[in-house]
Amino acid sequence: MAFNTTLTPHCQALRERNYLHLENVLSQDFTNVLGEVRDRILSGAQDDIPDWHIEGKKRQYLFDFPSEAFLEDFLLSMSEITGKAPENLTIGERHIKVYLENAAPFPAPHLDRRASEFTVGFPIVIPDASEVCFLPHLGFEENTDERARFIKLGDGVDMAAYYKDPRIVKAQGRLGDMFIFYGSRVWHERIHPAGSMILYTKLNTMGSDPLGENRALHRETVTA
Numbered sequence: 001m002a003f004n005t006t007l008t009p010h011c012q013a014l015r016e017r018n019y020l021h022l023e024n025v026l027s028q029d030f031t032n033v034l035g036e037v038r039d040r041i042l043s044g045a046q047d048d049i050p051d052w053h054i055e056g057k058k059r060q061y062l063f064d065f066p067s068e069a070f071l072e073d074f075l076l077s078m079s080e081i082t083g084k085a086p087e088n089l090t091i092g093e094r095h096i097k098v099y100l101e102n103a104a105p106f107p108a109p110h111l112d113r114r115a116s117e118f119t120v121g122f123p124i125v126i127p128d129a130s131e132v133c134f135l136p137h138l139g140f141e142e143n144t145d146e147r148a149r150f151i152k153l154g155d156g157v158d159m160a161a162y163y164k165d166p167r168i169v170k171a172q173g174r175l176g177d178m179f180i181f182y183g184s185r186v187w188h189e190r191i192h193p194a195g196s197m198i199l200y201t202k203l204n205t206m207g208s209d210p211l212g213e214n215r216a217l218h219r220e221t222v223t224a
Ligand SMILES: [Fe+2]
Pocket: 110, 111, 112, 188
């Protein structure tokens, strides 16, 4: 089991609010898997994805599901909360993001790429100051580009002040929690991200697999 509860009761809320933070919904199995991932990365035993190393911001590692059964169960839960049939869900991305110690504290908010219809985050290590921010007051128009879109702000904007806007919804999150939101439609960003480690999976119902990570996933689990 990937989760300790059915996620069906949250489906309606996701549709209405576009983003959700669910506390303590991961199973002990899933929490253990993420703890093992954390230990492997922090000890240097797992290599990052070189193409995805964003200088001065973060390193990214590929997440492997521990078994075919776990993957199936994960997709079933994602089906419950998204209201989409599990066979129609493509996992277009499954990255563990580790923010570097020198990562900027107040990056500009962004929309994920189009293939990130649903962005699902699992906090692993979250320092005290680190918070994910949702900016619903910026609207929910879809980013139809194949890459993330960052908000355009004028020169000299005080980003620390920008993030003090009371309309911004902030949440820290911790191991055992889940964030889910419409990634290509909800403006978001993590502030004070330095030292944070989060598993991000991106799902879509368009069959979009721009990085080949869904195809590789099924190959890996079938041959495992
Ligand atoms: Fe994002």
